[in-house]
Amino acid sequence: MKLLSLIKVLSLPMLLSLVLGLVASPIAQASSAGESYVVLYRGNAVPSDAANVISAAGGTLVQSYNAIGVAIARSTSASFRSTLLRDSRIENASSTTGFGVSLADLTGDSADMPVGDLPNAPASDSDTFSGLQWDMRQIHATEAHAITGGSRDVLVGDIDTGLDYRHPDLVPNLDFANSTSCVGGVPNQDPAAWDDDSGHGTHTAGTIAAAANGIGIVGTAPNVRLAAIKVSTPDGFFYPEAVICAFVWAAERGFDVTNNSYFADPYLYNCKNDPEQHAIWKAEQRAIRYALSQGVTIVASAGNSNHDVQHPPQGNQCVRVPSEVSGVIVVGANGNLQQKSYYSNYSQIDVAAPGGDALFQLTPQAPNGRVLSTYPSRFRNASLVIQDPAVPGAYYRYQQGTSMAAPHVTGVAALVISQFGDDNTQNGHLRPGKVRAIINGTADALPCPANPFRPGTPYETNCQGGPGYNSFNGHGQVNALRAILHDTGN
Structure with a gap:
């Protein structure tokens, strides 16, 4: 989806429907011509002659994901898909809407900075702008930090638009060795490639x-290691080949958690009953399930359309990726009054977390309703940007969205794994199902508001369910302190 549009949406009252979500060597450098295709094989393997078959059909094999039976190919041939489907080993194939897979010549600063050496110890919330972080107080992160800020053994991947690897508040925790760009479906670890656009x-x-x-x-988890996995093009699209690459990368590099504040293009909802869309849905689902099977906890934003995702406008066969893949922790947004944010999607939510609400939930603690976090210095002239005056390059911005809510839960997941990880032979992970159960079981119950919600506005909706679980808040608001204490009492 377009990030330019997203940035505008996140700063305007009328939030629309957009949100903001291998280790094998690349087979060939992607060309700038033609269309990109996701090729889905029957079974979880790519045949050894895949490159020849794809070439004979008029294409080029760009990347092969043998663990999940998916390949990325490119072709200029109008008959490429139909020719491929003559091979009985290929279940389906789909163009990703003709967007050229191109690892453009990227320029920028490179860096060889070591990961900071913070201990697995309590963390102090006394930084310059800590007093502006109503969101952290709301989820009891500041209290949790008195017990732990997380472990250096825990690795979190932020699958997003990249990140500013120069930012002084991120550098101490940034794991350069595990950061990459997956744009085009091929990993590229040059820091210039995964810089934030x-x-x-x-x-x-x-x-x-x-x-x-x-x-x-x-x-939320200030002592853990953080890696960027960039999946967004410079134009702000999150295409399937990049998303697939990202989850395989996380699975095969031993990540503990990934944050996914996006939906995978080319569709807001992928409709499983459409043959071509089904190929994309199933390939992405395989990649996500593979990551889960390798011990990666996956957290995703619910979306900013104020939709009942259980009954989307396109029909019940249409789903958002990655948030509607089974096993993913799905996060809705609330504001400082702990009510659903006006834009947040609802239904099939695990928990709610602060995403901000600049229309209906302005308070003395959250005077503009938004969440403050790090921001690249190159965009310092954007609206709602502030600087720590003592530190060059330390810029921060207020934003809102379920994109801002999900990272809180990702951080809590990292704290939970830091506390309860069993240090077993499989990457030292706590199993994703256990992490999800702890987060859901320790959330603060939030009842439905009086119905209808926001009557007389474009955001009028109805909440279904009780305080233990409902369509607006899921199991409730994530609580970092209760999660690390594993306090499931009510």
Whole structure:
């Protein structure tokens, strides 16, 4: 989806429907011509002759994901898909709307900075702008930090638009060795490739793991390691080949958690009953399930359309990726009054978290209703940007969206794994199902508001369910302190 549009949406009252979500060597460098295709094989393997078959059909094999039976190809041939489907080993194939897979010549600063050496110890929330972080107080993160800021053994991936690897509040926790760009479906670890094109990824990254270093803000899990996995093109699209690459990367590099504050293009909802869309849906689903099977906890934003995602406008066969894949922790947004944010999607929500609400939930603690987090210095002239005056390059911005809510839960997941990870032979992870159960089981119950919600406005909706679980808040608001204490009492 377009990030330019997203940035405008996040700063305007009328939030629309957009949100902001391998280790094998690349087979061939992608060309700038033709269309990109997701090729879905029957079974979880790519045949050894895939490159030849794709070439004979008029295409080029760009990347092969043998663990999930998916390949990325490019072709200029109008008959490429129909020719491929003559091979009985291929279940389906789909163009990703003709967007050229191109690892453009990227210029920018490169860096070889070590990951900061913070201990697995309590963290202090006394940074310059900590007093402006109503969101952290609302989820009891500041109290949780008195017990732990997270473990250096925990690795979190932010699957987003990249991040500003120079930002002084992110550098102490940034894991350069595990950061990459997946744009085009091929990993590229040059820091210039995974630099942030829009600010969105830098903002989500700070909420997850900005360091407790005396400047700016403190993230939800300020001691864990953080890696960027860039999946957004410079124009702001999150295409299937990049999303697939990202989840396989996280699975095969031993990540503990990923944050996914996006939906995967080319469709707001992928309709499983459409043959071509089904190929994209199933390929992405395989990648996500593979990551879950390898111990990666996956957190995703619910979306900003004020939709009942259980009954989307396109029909019940249409789903959002990654948030509607089974096993993913889905996060809705609320504001400082702990009510659903006017834009937040609802139904099939695990928990709610602060995403901000600049229309209906302005309070003394949240005077503009939005969430403050890190932002690239190159975008310092954007609206609602502030600077820590003592530190060059330390810029921060207020934004709202379910994109801002999900990173809080990602950070809490990292704290939970830091506390309860069983250090087993499979990457030392706590299993994703257990992490999800702890987060859901320790959330603060939030009842439905009086119905209808926001009557007489374009955001009028109805909440279904009780305080234990309902369509607006899921199991309730995430609570970092209760989660790390594993306090499931009510």
